[in-house]
Amino acid sequence: MTAISDTPILEVQGLAKQFSLHAQNEIVPSCSDVNMLAFPGQLAALTGPTGAGKSSVLKCIYRTYLPSQGSIHFRQADGEVVDLARISEQDMLQLRRSELGFVTQFLHCVPRRPADEVVAEPLILRGIALADAVAQARELLRRLNVPERLWRLPPATFSGGEKQRVNLARGLIARPRLLLLDEPTASLDKATTGQVIDLLREFKQAGVAMVAIFHDPELVTALADAEYRLAPPRSLTQSTPALEAMQS
Amino acid sequence: MNPILDVKGLTRIHGTECPSCLDMTGPEHDTNVCPACGSVVAAANVSFSLQPGEILGIMGESGSGKSTVVKTLYFDQAPTRGRATFRDDDQSHELFNLNGAEQRWLRNHRFGMVYQNPNLGLNFNISAGGNIAERLLMNDLNHYGDIRRRASELLTRTDVMVSRMDESPKQFSGGMQQRVQIAKALATRPPLLYLDEVTTGLDLSVQAKILDLILEIQHELQTAMIVVTHDLGVIRLLASRTLVMKYGRVIESGLTDQILEDPQHAYTQQLVASTL
Ligand SMILES: Nc1ncnc2c1ncn2[C@@H]1O[C@H](COP(=O)(O)OP(=O)(O)OP(=O)(O)O)[C@@H](O)[C@H]1O
Ligand SMILES: [Mg+2]
Ligand SMILES: [Zn+2]
Numbered sequence: 001m002t003a004i005s006d007t008p009i010l011e012v013q014g015l016a017k018q019f020s021l022h023a024q025n026e027i028v029p030s031c032s033d034v035n036m037l038a039f040p041g042q043l044a045a046l047t048g049p050t051g052a053g054k055s056s057v058l059k060c061i062y063r064t065y066l067p068s069q070g071s072i073h074f075r076q077a078d079g080e081v082v083d084l085a086r087i088s089e090q091d092m093l094q095l096r097r098s099e100l101g102f103v104t105q106f107l108h109c110v111p112r113r114p115a116d117e118v119v120a121e122p123l124i125l126r127g128i129a130l131a132d133a134v135a136q137a138r139e140l141l142r143r144l145n146v147p148e149r150l151w152r153l154p155p156a157t158f159s160g161g162e163k164q165r166v167n168l169a170r171g172l173i174a175r176p177r178l179l180l181l182d183e184p185t186a187s188l189d190k191a192t193t194g195q196v197i198d199l200l201r202e203f204k205q206a207g208v209a210m211v212a213i214f215h216d217p218e219l220v221t222a223l224a225d226a227e228y229r230l231a232p233p234r235s236l237t238q239s240t241p242a243l244e245a246m247q248s
Numbered sequence: 249m250n251p252i253l254d255v256k257g258l259t260r261i262h263g264t265e266c267p268s269c270l271d272m273t274g275p276e277h278d279t280n281v282c283p284a285c286g287s288v289v290a291a292a293n294v295s296f297s298l299q300p301g302e303i304l305g306i307m308g309e310s311g312s313g314k315s316t317v318v319k320t321l322y323f324d325q326a327p328t329r330g331r332a333t334f335r336d337d338d339q340s341h342e343l344f345n346l347n348g349a350e351q352r353w354l355r356n357h358r359f360g361m362v363y364q365n366p367n368l369g370l371n372f373n374i375s376a377g378g379n380i381a382e383r384l385l386m387n388d389l390n391h392y393g394d395i396r397r398r399a400s401e402l403l404t405r406t407d408v409m410v411s412r413m414d415e416s417p418k419q420f421s422g423g424m425q426q427r428v429q430i431a432k433a434l435a436t437r438p439p440l441l442y443l444d445e446v447t448t449g450l451d452l453s454v455q456a457k458i459l460d461l462i463l464e465i466q467h468e469l470q471t472a473m474i475v476v477t478h479d480l481g482v483i484r485l486l487a488s489r490t491l492v493m494k495y496g497r498v499i500e501s502g503l504t505d506q507i508l509e510d511p512q513h514a515y516t517q518q519l520v521a522s523t524l
Contacts, residue, residue: 022514063503065510089489089503090299112460
C-alpha cells in the first residue's frame with residue numbers, strides 16, 4: 001500500500017503577505033509571489049535567504065497571518081477543497097483541531113502543565129481519553145529521547161533541546177494530514193536529529209504531507225521531495241483576500 | 249454546529265440618546281461621550297457568535313465597553329438595542345425579549361458569572377458554603393445533606409479548603425474569593441460562563457493558578473466562556489478567538505494568535521507592541 005498520490009493536498013498560488021504598520025506609517029513586505037504544492041506522503045522544503053519569508057508562508061497557511069494576496073487551496077479529508085486564505089475562523093479552528101499541525105521553533109503551551117499532558121493535548125482535543133492520550137504521549141517522548149524523569153514536569157525549565165522535543169512530540173502526536181515544520185531540529189543534538197528524521201520518514205510513509213523549513217541543508221537532502229526557493233519579497237499594491245472574505 | 253450564543257447589534261447608551269450619538273462617537277472621534285447630548289455610548293453595534301465549549305476573549309482598555317457586553321448578556325443591565333440568541337439543547341431564547349422571571353431563571357440555571365470584584369458575585373454576610381448553597385437551592389436541590397456535599401465537592405474542585413466553608417468569604421484572600429465565585433458559578437454546571445477580569449489585581453502566582461483552573465474546567469465540562477480582560481497574556485492563554493474593543497466598538501476580531509501576531513488595526517498594533 002502506498003500513500004503517495006498525485007493529487008496535491010495543498011496548492012499555494014500567488015501568495016503574498018505584507019504588514020501595514022500604522023504607527024510607523026510603513027508597509028513591510030514579508031513574502032511574495034509564492035507558488036508551491038504539497039502532496040500526501042511527501043515533504044516540500046522551503047528554502048531561501050533570511051528575510052525571504054519562509055516562516056511567513058507557514059504562518060499564512062495556518063492563518064496566524066492574514067494573507068495579503070493569493071490563495072491557499074487545501075484538500076480536506078472529506079475531499080472538499082477550501083481556500084485557507086478565505087475560510088471562516090470557525091472552519092480554521094476546526095481544521096487546526098483535526099487536520100493541520102504546526103511545529104514552531106518555540107514551545108507555546110500552558111505553563112505549569114506536565115510535559116506528557118502538554119504533548120497529549122491535541123489528542124484530548126480530539127476526544128481521546130486522558131489516560132490513553134498520555135500513554136501515547138509518553139511513547140512518543142521516549143522515542144524522542146526525552147528522559148523519563150522529565151515527563152511529569154512542566155517544560156518551562158527544560159533545556160532548549162528538551163523543549164524542542166516536547167514541541168515536536170506535541171505537533172506530531174495527532175498525525176495531522178498536513179504538518180508545517182519551522183526549524184524543528186534547530187537546537188537538537190545529532191542523535192536526536194536522527195530520531196526526528198526517522199520519525200518524519202515514518203510520517204511520509206503514513207501519507208502525511210509536510211511543508212518544512214530546515215536550517216540544515218543536510219536535512220533538506222535527507223527528507224525533501226521538492227524544494228521551493230523563496231526570493232526576497234517585493235511590496236504590492238493593496239488588497240487583502242482574507243479581510244474581504246470576512247467582511248462579505 | 250450551531251452557536252450557543254449569537255449577539256447582533258448590541259448597543260448600550262447611558263443617557264437620553266440623540267441622533268448624533270452613534271455618528272459622533274467611536275475610535276475615529278476619540279471618545280465615547282456624545283458631544284451633542286453628553287450620553288455615554290458604552291457599547292455600539294457589537295456582534296459576535298460563540299460556539300459551545302469555545303472561549304472567546306474580549307480585550308480593550310478601561311472604558312472600552314467590555315464589561316458592558318457581558319453585563320447585558322447576564323441581565324445585570326438592559327441594552328438600548330440589539331439581539332442575543334441563546335441556544336440551549338433544542339431551545340432557542342431571545343434573551344432581550346424574555347420577561348424578568350425567565351431572565352432570572354436562565355441567570356440562575358444556565359449562566360454563570362465571575363466578577364472582578366468579589367463583592368458583586370458573593371454575599372459576604374453568609375458563609376462560603378452558604379453562597380454556593382444559595383445557588384443550589386435555586387436549582388431545586390433541597391436536601392441539606394445533598395447541598396452540603398455538593399458545595400464541598402465544588403470547593404474542593406476549586407481548591408478552597410473545605411475546612412473553611414463555614415467562614416464568610418470576606419475573610420478570604422483575593423485569590424480564594426475568586427475561587428469561591430468560580431465554585432458558585434459552576435454549581436449548576438452552566439453551559440455558558442462570563443468571566444470579567446477575574447485575575448486582575450491578584451499576585452502573578454495566584455493568577456496563574458486561577459487561569460489553570462479555568463482551563464481545566466473548560467476541558468472537563470466543555471463550558472463556553474466569554475473572557476473579558478485587558479491582559480494580553482490571559483487572552484493568549486485562554487481564548488481561541490478575540491474581539492478588540494475601543495470606545496464601545498469592536499474594532500477588530502480574529503483568531504487569537506492572528507490578533508496578537510498580525511493585528512490589523514492601528515490601535516491593536518499599539519496595544520500589542522506595548523506589551524512585548
Ligand atoms: N451607569 C453608567 N452611566 C454612565 N456611564 C456608564 C455607566 N456604566 C458604564 N458607563 C460608561 O460606559 C463605558 C464602558 O464601560 P465598561 O464598564 O463597559 O468598560 P470596560 O471596558 O469594562 O472597562 P474596565 O476595563 O475599566 O472595566 C465607560 O465609559 C463607562 O464610564
Ligand atoms: Mg470592566
Ligand atoms: Zn447624543
